Amino acid sequence: MTLTEMQGYAFFFLTVLLVVILYGYILHLYRSEKKGEMDYEKYGKMALDDELHNRPVELNPKVKNEEKEN
């Protein structure tokens, strides 16, 4: 096999791999939402309810523990 042929195969498989990764990620995003594991859209609220006194979308567990200790 010549170097050019090898480059050709490498290019083809790399392209396939990248397409699989891209669609895999989209699938992962939608599946985890459908299964109820994640709700990505709620994070959009972070920009809207951004006052210090607003309730965080998800409270940082580190802060939660500190507040409990106090």
Next chain:
Amino acid sequence: MQSNAALEYDYSVAKLYMWTTVIFGIVGMTIGVLIASQLAFPELNYLFGEYGTFSRLRPMHTNVVIYGFTVSGIMVSFYYSAQRVLKVSLAELPLINLLAKIGFFAYLIAATFMVISLAMGITASKEYAQMEWPLDIAIVIYWVIWGVVMFGLIGARREKSLYISLWYYIACFLGVAMLYLFNNMEVPTYFLSGGLGAWYHSVSMYAGTNDALVQWWWGHNAVAFVFTVPIIAIIYYFLPKESGQAVYSYKLSLLSFWGLMFVYLWAGGHHLLWSTVPDWMQTMGSVFSVVLILPSWGSAINMLLTMKGEWNQLTENPLIKFMVLASTFYMLSTLEGPIQAVKSVNAIAHFTDWIPGHVHDGVLGWVAFMIFAAVMHASTRVFKREIYSKSLLEAQFWIQTTGVVLYFTSMWIAGITQGMMWRAVDEYGNLMYSFIDTVSVLHPYYTIRAIGGLLYLIGMLMFAYNFFMTATAGRKLEQEPQFRSPMA
């Protein structure tokens, strides 16, 4: 970390950067208009002796608008919005706050020396990396300080997840850190030659084609990680906040983020099409540039769809106008770039005025419009005052939009004319035109470009006045506005 009900966000650092945004904006754009006029009317080269020549002023223009105006604008948005989306105030973290202030003054000193050294003609002779090694070291220190502040804030956050804007700021930090270090690897000649030449001079550590490759790996990624990534960070926060509409699809924002991160780093090779770099590398640069349309349009469409059902705001709120037009210009620019990166198109476009035309519809229409909108939105909260004049903001919008349109349309025509004339041959294969033929043909377009630039500068001055009056004389607000920025 304190838990204090009366605690407020600390905007002192954002405020400092607001002033440098305005000052560097005026300086950088004034120089821009002057050099655009010099191209149309060469006598203007002799206004200030050696300090006023095109060759001295052009790097000053690019460096001041990139590292002065744009970086300041990015820092305004970061020091304003990062606290808010993380729900932690800089006032709670005295050490980080102090570091952020030290960072600002380090920035100011480095930027001042950058301007002085470029005015004196001291340059490393690499585009967008003209600063000599002592300044490079200062920039690295400044960047590390910013990183410490960013990760310090993230470490103390109340919000568990990082909002998408923060992802983009982190990418900006990491991308620039990596690329800046590699591209500015320099050999200080004075110290290695045993005292020859000036102490601040250096030569690149790379030679020939390698130097070109590393240079454009940086050069194009400066566009990526200074003009794109942090500006997307700005729009993902400020457009939803100003309009009161959550981002249309958070999932699309994540997908676009990873797409952009993966693809952008490979696109720099398109600056070296038809040059002495390996052919496969040129092809790779072309291919990745075309693929880049997808993640870029992903973000831009996401922003336009965020306005779904609320398009009336476009007519009512000038800040929304700025941001919607900015995302539209982002789409235009990220379609135009890939077209120019196609090898056959590039054969005409390379080295012509179409390239600065492309750059300017991106930076004037997208980058600067987003910075204007972000600074104005933030100023109502930072100064607790109403925006001084809505009509001034509206006028600025239309004057600058006209300026951008004049700029890029004249450069499209000039660039394509130039490209076609350079390659035109007669029936015997002889070149039909000499270089000076193209220069005389282009004169009207250069004049139109200078007028476009002047309109944009007038808009910048209107913005500066409006900002100054907002900060000092705007009507006091009793309560912080939740979404739409109040304006008189």
